Amino acid sequence: MVQFDKDGRLIIPITKRGKDKDKDKNAKYVIKKAYCPNGCNIIDVNHPINGFPGLRIKYKRPGVEGELVLSAIEGDFDKIILSGSLEEGVKDELYCPHCGEMFKKLVSCNCKEDADMVIIGLTPHLDFNNAITFCNVTGCHNGSYVKSGDILRHIRLKEGF
Numbered sequence: 001m002v003q004f005d006k007d008g009r010l011i012i013p014i015t016k017r018g019k020d021k022d023k024d025k026n027a028k029y030v031i032k033k034a035y036c037p038n039g040c041n042i043i044d045v046n047h048p049i050n051g052f053p054g055l056r057i058k059y060k061r062p063g064v065e066g067e068l069v070l071s072a073i074e075g076d077f078d079k080i081i082l083s084g085s086l087e088e089g090v091k092d093e094l095y096c097p098h099c100g101e102m103f104k105k106l107v108s109c110n111c112k113e114d115a116d117m118v119i120i121g122l123t124p125h126l127d128f129n130n131a132i133t134f135c136n137v138t139g140c141h142n143g144s145y146v147k148s149g150d151i152l153r154h155i156r157l158k159e160g161f
């Protein structure tokens with residue numbers, strides 16, 4: 001069964017893992033809409049990953065630049081590298097592939113000294129309460145598809161603010 005939540009995100013109930021009594025805990029979000037800070041739509045229908053159009057992003061680090069497509073499925077770190085190459089444990093700056101605007105950063109990630117949690121809005125006008133966030137270091141799986149406001153609270157609690 002396929003359903004959309006109130007933000008227009010597609011919910012796929014995951015039934016593989018045993019106890020399915022609590023539907024919410026077994027559902028994964030799929031991003032259907034994602035935008036750069038200037039409002040460009042970055043969903044790439046030409047590059048589906050695991051059955052869903054991915055999020056197209058331009059990346060740069062000293063000496064390397066390219067484009068990649070991220071999976072739109074929560075917790076799925078599959079990606080398609082369209083050009084350039086990624087290096088495990090190395091940070092990239094992330095930009096809109098259409099207008100070149102850099103994606104905003106929310107907070108630091110604790111995996112590396114200079115790592116950032118990049119934020120991508122699910123609405124054309126960036127709303128921190130309706131966004132996804134993930135670390136810009138290749139191989140770091142910190143991030144979440146839940147609302148960023150929740151993430152901020154979570155991180156503050158963890159760091160004892």
Ligand SMILES: [Zn+2]
Pocket residue numbers: 036037038039040096097098099100101
């Ligand atoms: Zn843009």
Ligand SMILES: [Zn+2]
Pocket residue numbers: 109110111112115135136137140141142
């Ligand atoms: Zn990280």
